[in-house]
Amino acid sequence: MQLQTQYEKCIEACLECLEACNYCFRSCLEEEDVSMMTGCIRLDRECADACQLAITAMQTNSPHVKEICQLVATICAACADECAKHDHEHCKQCAEACRNCAEACEEMVASLN
Amino acid sequence: MQLQTQYEKCIEACLECLEACNYCFRSCLEEEDVSMMTGCIRLDRECADACQLAITAMQTNSPHVKEICQLVATICAACADECAKHDHEHCKQCAEACRNCAEACEEMVASLN
Amino acid sequence: MQLQTQYEKCIEACLECLEACNYCFRSCLEEEDVSMMTGCIRLDRECADACQLAITAMQTNSPHVKEICQLVATICAACADECAKHDHEHCKQCAEACRNCAEACEEMVASLN
Amino acid sequence: MQLQTQYEKCIEACLECLEACNYCFRSCLEEEDVSMMTGCIRLDRECADACQLAITAMQTNSPHVKEICQLVATICAACADECAKHDHEHCKQCAEACRNCAEACEEMVASLN
Numbered sequence: 001m002q003l004q005t006q007y008e009k010c011i012e013a014c015l016e017c018l019e020a021c022n023y024c025f026r027s028c029l030e031e032e033d034v035s036m037m038t039g040c041i042r043l044d045r046e047c048a049d050a051c052q053l054a055i056t057a058m059q060t061n062s063p064h065v066k067e068i069c070q071l072v073a074t075i076c077a078a079c080a081d082e083c084a085k086h087d088h089e090h091c092k093q094c095a096e097a098c099r100n101c102a103e104a105c106e107e108m109v110a111s112l113n
Numbered sequence: 114m115q116l117q118t119q120y121e122k123c124i125e126a127c128l129e130c131l132e133a134c135n136y137c138f139r140s141c142l143e144e145e146d147v148s149m150m151t152g153c154i155r156l157d158r159e160c161a162d163a164c165q166l167a168i169t170a171m172q173t174n175s176p177h178v179k180e181i182c183q184l185v186a187t188i189c190a191a192c193a194d195e196c197a198k199h200d201h202e203h204c205k206q207c208a209e210a211c212r213n214c215a216e217a218c219e220e221m222v223a224s225l226n
Numbered sequence: 227m228q229l230q231t232q233y234e235k236c237i238e239a240c241l242e243c244l245e246a247c248n249y250c251f252r253s254c255l256e257e258e259d260v261s262m263m264t265g266c267i268r269l270d271r272e273c274a275d276a277c278q279l280a281i282t283a284m285q286t287n288s289p290h291v292k293e294i295c296q297l298v299a300t301i302c303a304a305c306a307d308e309c310a311k312h313d314h315e316h317c318k319q320c321a322e323a324c325r326n327c328a329e330a331c332e333e334m335v336a337s338l339n
Numbered sequence: 340m341q342l343q344t345q346y347e348k349c350i351e352a353c354l355e356c357l358e359a360c361n362y363c364f365r366s367c368l369e370e371e372d373v374s375m376m377t378g379c380i381r382l383d384r385e386c387a388d389a390c391q392l393a394i395t396a397m398q399t400n401s402p403h404v405k406e407i408c409q410l411v412a413t414i415c416a417a418c419a420d421e422c423a424k425h426d427h428e429h430c431k432q433c434a435e436a437c438r439n440c441a442e443a444c445e446e447m448v449a450s451l452n
Contacts, residue, residue: 015354022398029264038255045271046175049166052391059361062159064188071184075177128241135285138384142377151368158364158384165278172248272401275392288385290414297410301403 006111007058010069013097013104014051014058017076020090020097021048024083027090040091043079047098050075054105066112069105076102119224120171123182126210126217127164127171130189133203133210134161137196140203153204156192160211163188167218179225182218189215232337233284236295239323239330240277240284243302246316246323247274250309253316266317269305273324276301280331292338295331302328345450346397349408352436352443353390353397356415359429359436360387363422366429379430382418386437389414393444405451408444415441 025044028037054072057065080098083091138157141150167185170178193211196204251270254263280298283291306324309317364383367376393411396404419437422430 018394019398022395026268026399029268032261034261034264035258038260041267042173042175042252042255046170046173046177048395049169053162053166055357056162056361056387057159059358060155060159060365062155063191064159064184067184067187071177071180074180078176131281132285135282139286139381142381145374147377148371148373151373154380155365155368161282168244169248169274172245173252268399268401272396272399272403275395279388279392282388283385286381286385288381289417290385290410293410293413297403297406300406304402 007065007108010104010108011055011058013101014055014072017097017101018048018051018055020094021045021051021079024090024094027088031088037086039082040079040086040094043075043082044094047072047075047079051101066109069108069112073102073105073109076105120178120221123217123221124168124171126214127168127185130210130214131161131164131168133207134158134164134192137203137207140201144201150199152195153192153199153207156188156195157207160185160188160192164214179222182221182225186215186218186222189218233291233334236330236334237281237284239327240281240298243323243327244274244277244281246320247271247277247305250316250320253314257314263312265308266305266312266320269301269308270320273298273301273305277327292335295334295338299328299331299335302331346404346447349443349447350394350397352440353394353411356436356440357387357390357394359433360384360390360418363429363433366427370427376425378421379418379425379433382414382421383433386411386414386418390440405448408447408451412441412444412448415444 021044025041025048028034028041028044031037050072054068056062057068062068076098080095080102083095083098134157138154138161141147141154141157144150163185167181169175170181175181189211193208193215196208196211247270251267251274254260254267254270257263276298280294282288283294288294302324306321306328309321309324360383364380364387367373367379367383370376389411393407395401396407401407415437419434419441422434422437
């Protein structure tokens, strides 16, 4: 597939973040201490939705990639902060994927300035 | 439904914009001069997706309503500018719905500062 | 907006179901007994996503409205059954909106046969 | 990431289909003969949206994976048929990705019976 090379790394980071958020979402719902996980559950969903928007924007070469990636960076950072509060393996993985995605999105935004 | 009253007007504007963009999307695809409508088609899809994200954010009382509404305002303004170039009734309706939505989103952003 | 009249009632039911599911999603996350609400939380999200797909399909006059509405009817019925187990007002409202939407979708499917 | 192994192949096929559809969507909009591509443009968008729903369903271990994958198989088959009518490289790639995804979804559905 001849995707614009400039987007490849950021798309990859969004795809990994999407997977991590969806996996954390359903894993949180299966935890015994689910009342501790409501912040994660809410942010996992929002972060997954935002990543989907960014993936679509980059794959369709949208004129709003910059603004969308800026939003995703913000939401990913919030989701990472929340997930980092918990010791569950899925939360730790999600925090890392969100941090990577936030960084990739920030780099994308900077490159488009 | 006990939706947060502060969001009601903006959700309504997003719902109308979503409908106008989806109707314009499919109507553009049925126009004879479709080669003139490619900008509309692309932006109609993106604007509809962004409105869906904003509707979800407001209906779920997301902590990122402000950032999401700012993005939607930007995309709506671009979609309105593109649709305003055309005389098709669906484009004129879409331009108006996008302008209304951009304004409602800007007001929402301002109210959250 | 000149929407196809045949879809109006079903779109309206999907929009109400979307709102009820999103409202129930975030209300469940705020309940004290959130461990009882995990089934609702999961289904509320899925039902909202499915309704968004159906709204887009009808508003864009998709050739797959029938198949998509059939899926939505199935997911709405499951979400209604889950929400009906709980006495929270948001769950009761959501169960009713899901039942109405399932019925509207079934009618749509039948009308397209 | 500990994704359910049974879903891995189907998620991968959906991700490739999503990328191919989004790339075909924007490439069709840039073709000179865009009036020939309206069927592709419409189905590319719908197929991408359906794949996103399926990816989310599998990654969150939804109880409706079977029904959602059945829908995706139907939409992918239609999108493949449409794209296969055209000689553009992006259409040929998209047709192949859609056929692979339809097949992976059918296998998933069969395995869940």
